[in-house]
Amino acid sequence: MAFLEETAREIRKDIVKMIGKASSGHPGGSLSSVEILTLLYFEEMNVDEKNPRAEDRDRFVLSKGHAAPLLYATLAAKGFFPKEELQNLRQLGSILQGHPDMNKVPGVDMSTGSLGQGISAATGMALGGKIDKKDYKVYVLLGDGELEEGLVWEAAMAASHYRLNNLIAFVDNNNLQIDGAICDVMSPYPIDAKFEAFGWNVIMVENGHDFDQLRKAIEVAKKSEDKPTVIVCKTIKGKGVSFMENNAGWHGKGPNAEQVLQALAELEA
């Protein structure tokens, strides 16, 4: 099996194991963005696990900070810190807080957890890159429910106003938030037309779990001359674990020991 697929599978297993161990955390939204992060960290981004704060590095901001287990599993797989640390998710004294802390975890570029704030910070990072005439890119991952936050659109307006073509946002369009389907709770649709109206390049990815589709979208995004780009990815919340898939109930709770075993068996199959 190809390297990226294999890496994604290992990351999924780590997500399930660590949230199971902690008996708390957010499996659904972690599993839905695995391919996006795997591609970014193992193919796209210029990052150095030996020098996590290198000035010229590409940046990544997890605006949907509750998917911290995904970011931690990816950073550990990349070698930013030892994989054993993953066992300490959400434990007292651990570097792996419930939501990412940039001062505790090597490789985390921004502390997040309060929805909407990550894209705002990412916009500032992209502007900083422009001021310093650097050519790094800033990637940011948003939830589709997160798009309901007004701050997202304040940032979106600023990013196009300042022509931040170095800013590339992903929307994990898994169709669910905590209280149910996003169109039932508070519809953010149409997502593409909204971003277009805010002056962004919009790329739709039919299957956000397909590396080829994601790769093509990023290639186009990187060529943008004067606009930020959003890549809206259709995904499955809880992807890879049958009982979690498309189920809002698995947004923010840990699987029990038996469920962990079942999930791991499915992921290994």
Place this chain on the structure above:
Amino acid sequence: MAEMKSTRQAYGEYLVELSNKIENLVVLDADLSGATKTNIFAKECPDRHFNVGIAESNLMGMAAGLATTGKIPFASTFAIFGAGRAYEIVRNSICYPKLNVKIALTHSGISVGEDGASHQAIEDITLMRVIPNMTVLCPADAIETRKMMDAAIAIDGPVYIRLGRSDVPVIFDEDYEFEVGKAGLLKTGRDVTIIAVGLMVGPALEAAELLKAEGISAQVINMGSIKPIDVDAIEEAAIKTGAIVTAEEHSIIGGLGGAVAEVLCEVAPVPMERVGIKDIFGQSGKVAPLMEKYGLTAKDIVAAAKKVIERKR
């Protein structure tokens, strides 16, 4: 063992009861109705429950607008988002025009647990207390939660009710009476007064027992009404016991400790110690070890009591 129940659970359940009596009551939430427990109300009264999505600023703005049409909105989300993200809307759209909005925020303090610092509001009492026209209440248990909701409805204006995530023992019984601006004397004593609020009331009572075993007579006051605060009760306690300890699951800056200190130095300056979060952020962890780590146990109150008594001499 006392019955255990979280104040958020009591809130969700009592909303349903209130809705039968109060026709114009509406409830607003921001995609956290399962956690704030307003989903209990949503199930019974789907027409009067509005989920605005992940949009806390709009939650407060819409509550203000609804209040102008004669509704009595209860607006709920986590304390960090309702008091934090939406702060200026609460100030300018709810408190400045003195609109009849009840802001009931859950997941206050570090007893949020595993979600960590980003989700643990330790500043909300300070933030809400400092706004003119605002009333600030924080119940110690499920029964006080209900009494405070009644009291909040009796007020024509903004009220903040601070609620918690974790289960706490039910310490009051059904005939408990709560009055806005009045403290509750739970235990009389001579040597020191412990003034506690919210989930620190339990540990305060426990601390009084531990002190008694060492021959120290402590009195315990429940200050569920943080604003308006009971100036007379504080003055009386200061004069009688000559030493005050405050206990809260909140920053020691500007919360209950701050409010009591403001009163004390104006009306009856006596030595005082503040048990609370010492101007640092929380972190992820299980609730009991967190409370221990951040110095929020009966033991910590005992230590503060001894220290403050020492300072009397």
